[in-house]
Amino acid sequence: MEGFKPFGLSDVFSEEMLSAKVQAPVYIDDTTLRDGEQTAGVVFANEEKVYIARMLAQMGVHQIEAGVPAMGGDEKEAIKQIVRLELPASILAWNRAVVEDVQHSDDCGVDAVAISISSSDIHIQQKLRHDREWVLDSIRRAVEFAKSRNLYVSVNAEDASRADPDFLVEFARTARETGADRLRYCDTVGILDPLETYKRVKALIEEVDIPIEMHTHNDFGMATANAIAGLKAGAIYVNTTVNGLGERAGNASLEELVMALAYCEGIDLGIRTSLFRQLSEYVALASGRPLPAWKPVVGSSLFVYESEGRASGAVRDPATYEIFLPDEVGLPRRFNVGKYSGPSVVHQKLQEYGHHPSEEEVRRLVPILRARSIALKRSLFDREVVEAYSALTERRE
Amino acid sequence: MAETRIRLVDTTLRDGEQAVGVVFTPWEKRQIATLLAEIGVPAIEAGFPALGPEEKDCIKAVVEANLKVKATQAVIASEAKQSPSHEEEIASSQKPVLSEAEGTLLAMTQAERLQVKGDSRALEINAFARARREDVRDAARCGVHGVIISISTSDTHIERKFRRSRPWVLERVEEAADEAKSQGLVFTVSAEDASRTDLSFLVEYYHLAERLGARMVRYCDSLGVDDPFTAYQRIKLIGQDISLPIEMHMHNDFGMATANVLAGIRAGASSVAASIGGLGERTGNSPLEEVVMALRHLYGVDLGIETRRFREVSEYVAMASQRAIPIWKAIVGSNVFAHESGIHTDGILKNPSNYEAFSPEEVGLQRQIIIGKHSGSNALIHKFNVEFGIELDAGMANRLLERVRATAVELKRPLFDKELMLLYKELISGVG
Numbered sequence: 049m050e051g052f053k054p055f056g057l058s059d060v061f062s063e064e065m066l067s068a069k070v071q072a073p074v075y076i077d078d079t080t081l082r083d084g085e086q087t088a089g090v091v092f093a094n095e096e097k098v099y100i101a102r103m104l105a106q107m108g109v110h111q112i113e114a115g116v117p118a119m120g121g122d123e124k125e126a127i128k129q130i131v132r133l134e135l136p137a138s139i140l141a142w143n144r145a146v147v148e149d150v151q152h153s154d155d156c157g158v159d160a161v162a163i164s165i166s167s168s169d170i171h172i173q174q175k176l177r178h179d180r181e182w183v184l185d186s187i188r189r190a191v192e193f194a195k196s197r198n199l200y201v202s203v204n205a206e207d208a209s210r211a212d213p214d215f216l217v218e219f220a221r222t223a224r225e226t227g228a229d230r231l232r233y234c235d236t237v238g239i240l241d242p243l244e245t246y247k248r249v250k251a252l253i254e255e256v257d258i259p260i261e262m263h264t265h266n267d268f269g270m271a272t273a274n275a276i277a278g279l280k281a282g283a284i285y286v287n288t289t290v291n292g293l294g295e296r297a298g299n300a301s302l303e304e305l306v307m308a309l310a311y312c313e314g315i316d317l318g319i320r321t322s323l324f325r326q327l328s329e330y331v332a333l334a335s336g337r338p339l340p341a342w343k344p345v346v347g348s349s350l351f352v353y354e355s356e357g358r359a360s361g362a363v364r365d366p367a368t369y370e371i372f373l374p375d376e377v378g379l380p381r382r383f384n385v386g387k388y389s390g391p392s393v394v395h396q397k398l399q400e401y402g403h404h405p406s407e408e409e410v411r412r413l414v415p416i417l418r419a420r421s422i423a424l425k426r427s428l429f430d431r432e433v434v435e436a437y438s439a440l441t442e443r444r445e
Numbered sequence: 446m447a448e449t450r451i452r453l454v455d456t457t458l459r460d461g462e463q464a465v466g467v468v469f470t471p472w473e474k475r476q477i478a479t480l481l482a483e484i485g486v487p488a489i490e491a492g493f494p495a496l497g498p499e500e501k502d503c504i505k506a507v508v509e510a511n512l513k514v515k516a517t518q519a520v521i522a523s524e525a526k527q528s529p530s531h532e533e534e535i536a537s538s539q540k541p542v543l544s545e546a547e548g549t550l551l552a553m554t555q556a557e558r559l560q561v562k563g564d565s566r567a568l569e570i571n572a573f574a575r576a577r578r579e580d581v582r583d584a585a586r587c588g589v590h591g592v593i594i595s596i597s598t599s600d601t602h603i604e605r606k607f608r609r610s611r612p613w614v615l616e617r618v619e620e621a622a623d624e625a626k627s628q629g630l631v632f633t634v635s636a637e638d639a640s641r642t643d644l645s646f647l648v649e650y651y652h653l654a655e656r657l658g659a660r661m662v663r664y665c666d667s668l669g670v671d672d673p674f675t676a677y678q679r680i681k682l683i684g685q686d687i688s689l690p691i692e693m694h695m696h697n698d699f700g701m702a703t704a705n706v707l708a709g710i711r712a713g714a715s716s717v718a719a720s721i722g723g724l725g726e727r728t729g730n731s732p733l734e735e736v737v738m739a740l741r742h743l744y745g746v747d748l749g750i751e752t753r754r755f756r757e758v759s760e761y762v763a764m765a766s767q768r769a770i771p772i773w774k775a776i777v778g779s780n781v782f783a784h785e786s787g788i789h790t791d792g793i794l795k796n797p798s799n800y801e802a803f804s805p806e807e808v809g810l811q812r813q814i815i816i817g818k819h820s821g822s823n824a825l826i827h828k829f830n831v832e833f834g835i836e837l838d839a840g841m842a843n844r845l846l847e848r849v850r851a852t853a854v855e856l857k858r859p860l861f862d863k864e865l866m867l868l869y870k871e872l873i874s875g876v877g
Contacts, residue, residue, distance in 0.1 A: 049742060049798060049802055049803065050796075050798040051798070052802075054742075054743060054744050054745035055743055055744055056744075057710065057711055057744045057746060058711070058713075059711065061677065065674075066674050066677055066678045067674070067678070068674065085818075085819070086785070086786045086789075086819050087773070087780070087785070088780055088783035088784055088785035088786075088813070088815045088817070088859070089772075089780065089783065089785065089815060089817065089858065089859050091817060091818045091853055091854060091856075091857045091858060091859075092857075093854075093857055119818075119819070119850070121850065121851065121854075122850075122851070122854050123818075144788075170796075170798065170799065171792065171799055174792075174795050174796040174799055175791065175792040175795055175796070175799045177795075236800070237800060237801070237802050238775075238802065239742070239743060239802050241673070241704060241707055241708075241711075241739070241743060242672075242673040242674065242704050242708065243673065243674075243677065243708065243711060246674075266775050267775055267776075267781070267802050268703065268735055268738060268739040268742075268743065268775060268776075268802070269700075269702070269703035269704070269731075269732060269735040269739075269775040269776075270701075270703055270704040270707075270739075271700075272699065272700040272701055272704075273672065273673050273700070273701040273703075273704030273705070274704070276672060276701075277673065277674070280674065292700075292773070293773075294773075295784075295786070295789060295800075296773070296780070296781045296782070296783075296800075297773055297774065297775035297776075297778060297781050298773050301700060304699055304700035307699060308672070308699035308700070308701065311670065311699070312670065312671075312672045312675075312699060313672075336857075336858070337771070337772065337773065338771075340768070340769075340771050341465070341466075341768070342464065342723075342724075342727065342728050342729050342768070343728070344669075344697055344698055344699060344700040344728040345698075345699070345700075345728075347727075347728060349464070349465040349466070349727070350698075350727050350728060352465045354463075354465045354466070355463045355726065357575075358726065360606065361602065361605070361606035364605060364606060365605045365606075367601065367605065368601060368602055368605050368606045369667075369668065370668075371668055371669075371670055371698065384465055384466070386465065386466060386468065387462070387468045387496070387499075387500075388462070388463050388493070388496065415497055418496065418497055418499065419497075419499060421468055422468055422470075422499045424468075425468045425470065425767075426466055426468060426767070427465060427466040427468075
């Protein structure tokens with residue numbers, strides 16, 4: 049890959065780094081409405097954007113990245129509508145590092161802007177076709193203009209993960225000196241792993257005194273882990289999307305990040321997580337991208353018990369296989385009979401329907417139900433389980 | 446490419462099938478195993494024989510297919526460097542203390558030992574077994590090469606699921622291992638819920654595995670609660686005490702399975718149990734395609750897998766499991782090389798590596814430029830020029846772009862080529 053040197057597989061890391069924990073406060077800047085909508089094929093209607101913004105605010109998300117005003121027309125109108133709601137969240141608009149873009153944002157009445165420009169040489173030379181100095185000048189002009197309009201400014205270092213570290217420091221310093229309030233570290237192509245993320249963000253923080261925000265992509269499946277690694281290194285903002293919706297393989301997903309912070313790091317962001325499933329379903333519909341049943345945190349099958357190994361534990365005590373309760377994210381707990389089911393699930397299922405099968409009956413029923421599931425190539429409906437039981441008991445009588 | 450021996454074992458047919466609602470037929474299991482062997486995966490977990498006669502039939506169907514792993518250039522090259530004789534391997538595996546080189550030998554898979562001739566080796570087939578003699582016997586009856594002996598090691602599971610004690614767990618493993626040896630099976634000793642297990646007990650458990658003659662120990666993050674930092678620390682500590690190869694089996698409950706596997710590898714683990722698409726219990730496992738591509742592109746380690754068939758294999762597993770591949774699935778989703786937004790498309794047209802870590806052909810996908818709400822004028826000019834042979838000037842491109850955006854917003858989707866052409870014709874004929 050251009051502009052990228054592979055990580056050493058056997059690098060050694062300090063104990064301090066490995067035991068680092070995320071420190072409060074952490075603020076979420078959700079970009080479902082911007083990076084999420086930017087995904088190829090996704091278009092939100094304005095009323096959908098407004099609804100999503102309302103739900104995010106109601107849930108307690110701190111900042112909502114509402115869109116790209118420079119696109120004009122309908123997009124600008126949606127952002128204005130969201131601003132007019134006076135939600136209990138900051139509303140941020142995304143811009144290229146261009147004064148006219150920022151002017152469009154100011155027209156919308158937002159309180160914050162992201163000013164974005166590439167920081168890697170590969171982007172500067174092959175996409176922007178300019179040089180580093182031009183990049184720094186663009187930052188200065190756009191940030192100065194934004195500050196003159198009293199806007200909160202996040203300068204986005206696009207492709208930071210492939211940038212020359214020394215230039216990234218210069219980039220961040222320029223942003224800081226011109227008055228930027230924070231710097232967004234973008235792993236635009238999704239090529240970091242958590243340990244590398246930590247090292248790089250830590251090094252940047254040590255050089256430049258500016259609050260850092262993490263923006264990570266999921267190209268190798270590590271967006272959430274990388275975002276958390278950045279927070280461990282001292283970043284205090286994190287850019288998420290509902291369901292991880294975003295360019296290509298998507299972004300760090302809001303629901304994974306919030307729950308991982310709570311359960312792996314012990315940080316409670318005060319988000320109303322019980323609304324997660326509902327919001328995820330809404331975004332799935334509005335984006336035309338159905339939610340996989342196995343999606344972490346909000347997938348419909350997460351608290352469905354079918355295999356005996358797991359179900360036997362869960363019947364006795366859900367804590368054996370549940371780190372958090374289904375209610376916490378708005379999901380139900382359910383038992384399903386299928387190929388991998390054994391006595392625990394079958395017993396549980398029959399009890400749900402008011403039957404009290406003996407151990408012997410369950411023992412005889414299990415192979416019958418497994419064979420049925422295998423023949424049908426799916427889990428069984430509850431009704432099929434109950435009928436098999438009735439058939440068994442009738443035959444005996 | 447770096448010289449590192451990392452072993453892959455695919456568990457699509459076992460942990461994958463354990464996913465709620467997923468049932469493979471024997472024929473599908475054989476097809477999936479065939480595809481895995483064809484792309485160069487050296488070892489698989491084929492199922493859980495103790496489930497019953499139908500499952501045994503499934504596993505036998507896979508065993509009887511007598512599959513050969515298609516070795517690719519990378520594997521053959523590293524093989525040539527260090528192919529030891531069979532005798533040497535056995536001798537080295539019996540030494541209590543292992544040098545680095547000997548550790549490498551032990552890490553070699555059964556499939557590699559079963560090398561037939563030239564570049565063709567038998568696919569190593571493993572079965573899953575609880576730590577019970579009868580489960581191991583069931584596995585042996587299926588004719589597999591190896592068995593994964595698994596039991597929970599966390600106090601939570603021991604006390605609340607089994608209602609037993611730690612010594613009971615150790616006894617169970619001892620019995621199962623004894624059975625495996627008498628059946629002539631190589632065996633891996635797996636610690637379920639290892640991530641919530643007291644580290645000193647986990648090391649004690651793995652030590653026992655070592656004494657019992659296991660070829661490898663497996664670390665399971667059964668609930669997906671590790672993060673890459675804790676996973677790294679724990680694997681590093683285990684590796685200081687245990688000389689057997691360590692295998693990572695990580696679940697995706699917080700979306701960190703792949704990151705955790707890679708952290709484990711960075712800490713010294715040398716084997717990965719992954720599944721196609723991450724298919725598995727709840728949120729699934731680390732997806733094999735993510736682990737392989739991350740190793741190749743982020744760490745420069747090529748496992749010699751024919752990745753150009755990843756999309757095809759993923760599609761087959763998706764059909765057999767009736768779980769469609771999300772279009773945004775990392776590595777193999779149909780949309781991961783689709784670009785619409787003006788900024789990204791412009792970057793891609795100038796040089797794909799602006800926004801792509803690897804080329805779509807490498808995983809059997811194609812790049813697509815989509816025209817919709819977020820498109821810019823450069824993408825339009827490019828599309829009309831390359832695909833329709835029409836030169837748009839900047840003024841026309843901007844006027845067309847305005848129509849394109851308005852139409853995409855109204856339709857709530859990107860535009861088809863025919864729609865684009867229609868808008869263009871309306872514009873040049875002054876209609877609308």
